[in-house]
Amino acid sequence: MSNGSEQLRKKIKEKSILKIGGAFDAMSAKLVEINDFDAVWAGSFAISATHAVPDASIMTMTEFLQVAKNMVDSCDIPIIADCDTGFGGPSNVSHLVKQYEQAGVAGISIEDKIFPKQNSLLKNGKQELLSEKEFVAKIIAGKESKTNQDFLIIARTEALIAGLGVDEAIKRATAYENAGADAILIHSKSNTPKEVFEFCNLWKGQIPIVVVPTSYGSVTIDELIEHDIKMVIYANQTLRIAHKAMSLLLKKLEKANSLNDVDEEISSMEEIFELQKMFEIHSQEKDIERKLRNMGYIN
Ligand code: SPV
Ligand code: MG
Secondary structure, eight states, rough: TTHHHHHHHHHHHOSSEEEEEESSSHHHHHHHHHTTSEEEEOHHHHHHHHHSTTTTSSOHHHHHHHHHHHHHHHOSOOEEEOTTSSSSSSHHHHHHHHHHHHTTTOOOESSSSSSOOOOSSSSTTOOOOOOHHHHHHHHHHHTTOSSSOEEEEEEOOOOTTTOOOOHHHHHHHHHHHHOOOOOOEEOOOSSSSHHHHHHHHHOOOOSSSEESSSSTTTTOHHHHTTTEEEEEEOOOOHHHHHHHHHHHHHHHHHHHSGGGTHHHHHOOOHHHHHHHHHHHHHHHHHHHHHHHHTTSSSS
């Protein structure tokens, strides 16, 4: 979808908050869309998990890009791609911005950690930050590589994740806005929204704030709106329910005497046919048949 960026900017202007659903492939992205979310988060944790590899800069840019492209091809809502640390230095960010923009992705997120990064919520994970200057260089490179000015570069600061405190997070976020970022993702691993709210209260910038409340799940939409947070990303719940549902099903199926023991619990073939647009083939076939008849190939 080529106007994803424009659509995303319009929603940011018009809505009090955007709900962004995490997805890991085209089907989960489609389900996010069908269930009325504003945009899709193509997260590195979930996509790495579906390849059964760690969320630690193991997959390559082209592998992540292919997954995002599949989502773009199957969805009409904007796709936001989690590009970790930008897969390298400023030249890598420059390349990825061109590639993702061309693929129809609405925006990307890059974070100020050192490559290779580890998932932010991993207990005792390595969470070392790049210098502010080096990350600013990446933002400049990304901004200068846009051809569509609506394409969003979300700068994600991991200052709170690295334990550096709210003042450092504000300092970095301000520098990232000045360098040309289009939004700030402030991430936190705290189990309350306190430090994120402190950040919001101190924030003097003009660009929108984005949060991923995985670790502070009790926070409400109303509280997020009160703190002027513009986008909330539910990053990995679809992945975790898929993992749980498949595990439960397989446990039961392995012990089952017949498939009927699990039939009630799973989606019907028709529901999947609907999602993959199987029924459209019928109307396309009928249309081709009519045209062939008009052309005299069929009586
Ligand atoms: C992701 O979903 O891949 C994220 C968010 O980056 S987190 O897993 O919390 O780091
Ligand atoms: Mg990630």
